[in-house]
Every structure is written in C-alpha cells, then in structure tokens.
Amino acid sequence: MTQDRPEPAEPAEPHDAARGLSRRGLFGLAAGAGAAGLALGGGAGYGIGRAAPAAAAAGDPFAFFGRRQAGITTRVQDHLHFATFDMNSSATRDDLITLLQDWTYAASRMTQGLDVSATGAVGGPPEAPPDDTGEAVGLGAHGLTITIGVGPTLFERDGADPFGLADRRPAELRRLPAFLGDDLDPNAGDGDLCIQACADDPQVAFHAIRNLTRIAFGRARMRWSQLGFGRTSKTTATQATPRNLFGFKDGTANILADDERALREHVWVADDTQPAWLAGGSYLVVRKIAMLIETWDRTRLAEQHRIVGRDKGEGAPLSGGDEFTAPDFAHGGGAPSIDPASHVRLAHPDHNGGVRILRRGYNYVDGTGELGRLDAGLFFLSYQRSPERFVTLQRALSTDLMNEYIRHVGSAVFAIPPGAAEGSYVGAGLFS
Numbered sequence: 001m002t003q004d005r006p007e008p009a010e011p012a013e014p015h016d017a018a019r020g021l022s023r024r025g026l027f028g029l030a031a032g033a034g035a036a037g038l039a040l041g042g043g044a045g046y047g048i049g050r051a052a053p054a055a056a057a058a059g060d061p062f063a064f065f066g067r068r069q070a071g072i073t074t075r076v077q078d079h080l081h082f083a084t085f086d087m088n089s090s091a092t093r094d095d096l097i098t099l100l101q102d103w104t105y106a107a108s109r110m111t112q113g114l115d116v117s118a119t120g121a122v123g124g125p126p127e128a129p130p131d132d133t134g135e136a137v138g139l140g141a142h143g144l145t146i147t148i149g150v151g152p153t154l155f156e157r158d159g160a161d162p163f164g165l166a167d168r169r170p171a172e173l174r175r176l177p178a179f180l181g182d183d184l185d186p187n188a189g190d191g192d193l194c195i196q197a198c199a200d201d202p203q204v205a206f207h208a209i210r211n212l213t214r215i216a217f218g219r220a221r222m223r224w225s226q227l228g229f230g231r232t233s234k235t236t237a238t239q240a241t242p243r244n245l246f247g248f249k250d251g252t253a254n255i256l257a258d259d260e261r262a263l264r265e266h267v268w269v270a271d272d273t274q275p276a277w278l279a280g281g282s283y284l285v286v287r288k289i290a291m292l293i294e295t296w297d298r299t300r301l302a303e304q305h306r307i308v309g310r311d312k313g314e315g316a317p318l319s320g321g322d323e324f325t326a327p328d329f330a331h332g333g334g335a336p337s338i339d340p341a342s343h344v345r346l347a348h349p350d351h352n353g354g355v356r357i358l359r360r361g362y363n364y365v366d367g368t369g370e371l372g373r374l375d376a377g378l379f380f381l382s383y384q385r386s387p388e389r390f391v392t393l394q395r396a397l398s399t400d401l402m403n404e405y406i407r408h409v410g411s412a413v414f415a416i417p418p419g420a421a422e423g424s425y426v427g428a429g430l431f432s
Contacts, residue, residue, distance in 0.1 A: 061141035064108040066419040069426065071147035072267070072282060072358065072383050073257035075236050077198040080228035080362045080379065081205040082286070083213065084151070084191025084412060085220040093163045095219040096154075097431055102215050103148060103195070104425035107208070113141035116211050133214065136207035144204050146212075147196040148426045149284050149414030154192040168275050168430055172387055173415050176285070180398045181408060188288050188410030191223045196284070196381070198360075202229070226288065226410075228362025228379045235358070241315060241323065245291050245363050245376055246405075248308050249315035252323055255358040266356045269385050277429030280418035282383045285357075285390045288364075288410025291377040296405045307401040309344030317344060343402045352396050355389045357382040377406070387413050 062070045087096060106116040115121055121134030155161070155169035175190070197208040206227075213222050232244045233251030237258070244250040255262045271279045296304070304312060315323035318338050319331035329345055331337045338345050349356050359382050366375040384390055397403070420426045 060143060061112050062143060062145050064104075064111045064146070064420075065422045067280060068268075069147045069281075069416060069419045070111070071145035071196055071198055072360070072416070073235055073263065074145050074198075075143070075239065075257075076231040076234055076360055077143050077145070077200050077205075078229065078231060079199055079202040079205045081197045081202075081209040081225065082228065082379065082381075083195050083197075083209050083225035084223045085193045085195070085213075085216060086223045087154070087162070087192050087220045088218070091162075091219050093431075096163050099216055099219045100148070100427045101425045103146075103212055104420055106212060106215055107146040107148075107426075110136075110208050110211070111141060111144045111146055113139070113144075116215070133207065133210055135210075136204050139201055139204055139207075142199045142201035142204040144197065144199040144208060146208055147198075147284075147416065149194040149196075149416045150427065150430070151191050151193065151412065151414050153190065165430060168277060170275060170278055170415055172283070173413065174387075176387065176411055176413055177391065179394050179408065181403055182411070183407050183409055184411055185288075185409050188224050188226075189286075189412050191412060191414075193220065194284070194286075194412070194414045196360075202227070224410075226364060226379050228364050230363040232361040232363060232378060233359040235360070244378055245293060246296055246304070246308075248304075248310060248312055249323060250361075251359055252310075252315055253356075255356055262356065263358075265385075266389070267358050267383050267385055277427075277432070278415055278417060282385060282416045283387050284414045284416050285380075285382045285384070285387060286410070286412040286414070287380040287408055289378040289380055290375070290407045290409050292405045292407070293374045293376055299405075306339050307342060307405075309338045309342030318342075339401065341399050341401045343397070343400050346396050346400050347393060352392055355392050357384045357389060357393065377409075383416070 062074055064070060087099075109116055115132035115134075115137070117131040119131050121130050121132040121137055124130050150173075152169070152173050152175060154163065155165045155173070195209060195212055197205045197212075199205040199208070209225065216222075231242050233254045234241060235254065235257045237256055241249045241252050255266060257263075267282055269278050269281050269283070273279050299307075301312065305318060309327065310317055317325060317327035319325075319328035320337070327338055327344055327348065329336060329338055329340075329348075329350075345351065359380070361378055361380045361382075364377060364379045369375045382390060417427045417429060420428065
C-alpha cells in the first residue's frame with residue numbers, strides 16, 4: 001500500500017487463540033503457554049488458510065496465513081532486513097512456544113499494514129510504553145512479507161536438548177561444512193531462529209524486525225542482522241532481471257513462482273517427509289559474500305565477461321543469443337566461448353546433477369573498511385528442499401574464476417516450516 005491509499009481496515013475481532021497471543025506477548029501475561037495453539041499444530045487446518053499469492057502489485061499486501069510462508073516464491077521486493085536470534089539461556093519450551101505465537105500474531109498484522117496490536121503506537125495508556133514503535137504509521141504494507149525459520153542449535157546446544165526437540169530435528173538441518181575460501185565471521189552466522197523481512201519500503205522492513213525483536217525481549221535476543229537493497233534475483237516473469245554490484249544481470253535462470261513442477265522438485269520439502277512438521281516447508285541457506293569492488297572495477301571488460309560467462313550489457317551467454325538463450329558450453333570448439341571455469345558454466349544444472357535452487361538475494365553496503373574500501377557485496381539467500389543441494393553447487397564453484405574477487409564471510413542454514421492456518425502459528429507442528 002502507498003500513502004495515497006486508504007488505511008487498511010482493522011481485522012475482525014480475533015478468536016480466542018489470537019487474543020491470547022496478544023495478551024501474553026504484548027501485554028506481559030506470558031503464563032499459560034498457549035495450549036490452544038498446540039491443538040492446531042502441524043498440517044491441520046491448512047484448508048482454512050489463504051495461500052500467499054506469488055505476485056501482487058508493488059505495495060499491495062500479501063496474505064500472511066496459508067499453506068506456505070510468504071517471502072519464498074513471493075515477488076521479490078526491493079528491500080530486506082534479515083535477523084537471527086538466540087533463545088535466552090533461561091528460556092523454557094513454553095517461552096519458545098509463546099514467542100512463535102506472538103511473532104505470528106504481530107507479523108499477521110504488520111504484513112497487512114497494521115500496528116503490532118489493536119492499541120498499537122498511540123492507542124494505549126499514556127503512562128505505559130506503546131505496543132508499536134510507530135515509525136511505520138501511515139506507510140501501509142508496502143508488500144511486506146515476514147518469513148520465520150529455525151536453526152540447528154534450537155534442537156541441540158552443547159550436547160543438551162534445551163526445548164525437548166532433539167527427536168524433531170531434521171537429519172539435514174546441521175551447520176554447513178567448510179568450503180574452500182571461507183573467511184567466516186562468527187558474528188555473522190548461525191542462530192536458533194531467523195526472520196526474513198522483505199518490503200518495497202526499507203522503513204517498513206526495519207519496523208518489522210525492530211518490533212519482533214522488541215516482542216522477543218526476555219525470551220530471545222538478536223544474534224546478528226543484515227540490511228539489503230536492490231534485489232539480485234526475480235521470482236516472477238514480470239520482473240526484470242536485476243543487476244548485482246559487479247554490474248551483471250543476476251538470477252536469469254532462477255526458479256519462478258509459477259513453475260510448480262520445479263518448485264516441487266527443487267524447493268519444497270516433500271509431503272511424505274520426516275519429520276512431518278517440515279513437510280511442505282523448505283530450507284534456507286544464508287551466505288554473506290563480500291565483493292572486492294575496487295579490484296573488480298580495475299578488471300578489463302573482456303576478463304569480466306570471461307569470469308562470468310555472460311555479456312555485461314544484455315546478459316546473454318558468450319556462446320550467443322540473448323539473455324534467455326541456453327548456454328552452449330561446446331560452442332567454439334577447442335577454445336569454447338564460455339570458459340570451463342566461468343561462473344555460469346560451473347553453476348549450471350547440467351554440470352551439477354540437475355540441481356537448481358530458488359534465489360532471493362540482495363546487495364548490501366556496510367560502509368567502508370579500515371583501508372577505505374567499500375564493505376559491500378551480496379547477501380545470498382537461497383531456498384531448496386535440501387541443504388545438500390546448495391553444498392553440491394558450492395563445491396562445484398571451488399574453481400570458479402570469480403573466487404578471486406569475492407570472500408564468503410557469513411553463513412547459516414535454517415529449516416523453514418510450512419505456513420500457518422489462521423488460528424495457529426508458524427512452527428506449531430514442532431510441538432504437536
């Protein structure tokens with residue numbers, strides 16, 4: 001929504017479970033643990049939730065409730081605020097449940113352009129802090145999506161099982177292995193929980209993370225976060241292919257929201273999978289990739305083409321055609337037009353057992369480093385039905401010519417539960 005549109009109407013009076021979330025999380029009555037939500041866990045009740053649409057006009061609200069979480073196949077918005085959280089050492093299983101319930105309640109409102117509660121930023125008692133911080137008042141939804149995930153450490157930490165979830169841990173949910181060239185910052189990785197907030201207005205995305213962090217107070221604390229801008233992929237055919245900070249088109253061959261066959265094969269966890277709570281969900285891989293901007297900017301255009309394997313202007317493969325022409329890796333005979341060590345060739349499904357991923361990355365700039373160089377790069381986000389698919393691709397890129405110009409400095413992996421039905425909450429299946 002934009003400011004010249006009418007304010008969204010308040011939703012109908014919520015049912016008992018939702019009212020309980022509001023009272024417990026936003027007004028401090030944390031006792032009770034939300035038993036009503038537990039009865040609706042897992043896949044139960046999905047039929048009454050609305051499926052989040054894959055595309056909408058810029059600024060229009062996306063449905064929060066539905067079979068899948070929004071923010072995966074949703075039209076990629078222009079701005080990102082990503083954050084991870086660790087549960088407090090004193091937090092209990094009930095604290096985790098109520099946190100997920102309260103996040104769901106607040107997220108379901110913010111994604112519709114509303115404050116986090118009915119009293120919001122200005123409607124509460126003058127003597128008490130307001131429920132909502134207020135910086136998004138009047139801005140509308142701006143296409144906000146909020147996607148919630150769970151990390152490996154939620155299931156096991158230092159050999160302990162703090163929330164009684166060890167037997168619910170997916171076998172594939174574990175830290176990514178070390179890759180050649182990793183230079184990981186321990187302060188830019190991992191986390192018990194993650195929230196991906198995407199919007200067409202940066203202040204709307206920031207407002208979402210700020211308020212969800214505030215709601216978590218006393219139960220969880222932010223571990224690290226990242227702002228992103230200028231999407232580096234697309235998920236709908238109507239979106240133009242964006243460019244990364246190296247100036248090349250990025251995400252030409254990304255999986256699109258209307259390609260249901262590819263989504264089933266490459267993105268969604270199968271319905272018959274174990275553990276059952278993750279069926280219909282996905283896995284999120286996060287990689288913060290620093291780009292050596294100044295070095296790249298002094299590289300000859302012809303060499304840039306060779307490294308990427310595509311033309312910088314049109315985005316066409318060096319074997320010929322236009323942006324959407326399939327690369328011909330044999331073109332040119334003994335000296336192929338596309339270098340065997342180019343990024344395009346090494347990342348192509350034909351050379352990785354058909355593996356594809358759905359990308360939702362963003363550019364980032366975190367100021368300047370000690371030498372006065374830009375601290376900038378790609379905040380890589382990919383969704384796939386198994387983290388091993390990303391591992392396959394990343395290992396294939398070990399000889400990528402582009403490695404001379406990038407450094408992987410952050411890393412994390414999360415399981416993304418399916419969406420929640422109205423009356424339930426994201427992650428309910430973990431506790432059912």
